[in-house]
Amino acid sequence: MSDFFNGGWSVYISLVAILGVVFCLWLLWTQRSWLSPNKADEESAHVWDGNITELNTTVPRWWTIMYIALCAFAVGYLILYPGLGSYKGVFGFTAAKQVQEQQQQINERLAPIYDRFREMPIEDIAADDEASSIGQRLFLNNCAQCHGSDAQGSPSFPNLTDTSWLWGGEPEQILHTITEGRRGIMPPHSAMMSPADASDIAQYVRSLNNLAHDPLRISAGKRGYDNACVACHGVDAKGNQLLGAPDLTDGHWLYGSSVAVIVEGIMNGRDNAMPAQKNRLTEEQIRLLAAWVWGLSNNSYD
Structure with missing residues (x-):
């Protein structure tokens, strides 16, 4: 209620709240006949069905007092809590x-459950049935929105069940990824090449994965790759996990493998961010979550 992008809305909301209380008090004052409780009911000029007369009946004192108390409550609330x-x-x-x-209270209650996993290696945690169950629930509550309930991802969200890792798939690398978050940026190249040049590169990259391609454009695509892409993805196009640059030869595609999608990525760039979880999850929870994710592609411990 107290977060506004424009100060004008803050003033508007404050005026509505204050004027609402003022209007109620003004209305009660103008109808203050309740101060004379012995005043007899007055007949109005309205008669219905020949003998039913409408009366101007005094508002009960308890009703007015109740509304005054509610107005006082409203003023007190607006002083103590957000509302203006x-x-x-x-x-x-x-x-x-x-x-x-x-969340802090819940974490304190759950602390005894996590204690035995505090110093346990990630590999051992992944092999523990209780830890695996907890890790899966943590994943479903915190990660499935992006990576899917089956952890197989979707366009722009990595598949966590394969062996293709942008930032590394070792336990400590996954732990760091979840804790601190990641941001992978591919700069746009529209200022340095034409869509036709990008299409040549797409043909070359597709050839590295044995996908359908135009063999007559491979040479030009290789030259374009060496000029614009090799610094991040490497001479062999195997990527660079220090930069989060994907391997372009393993058949795993974050956005898709079509020529149009590849050209779009080259020309417009990509900007992916995974939020850090260190402010949402405890250290022990992150360890259990990292162990469960690591176990998805390293199940030899079973």
């Missing part, structure tokens, strides 16, 4: 803060 635009209230309450406090 960007004003955060005396208590500084936020829903995000409440969620963090609840």
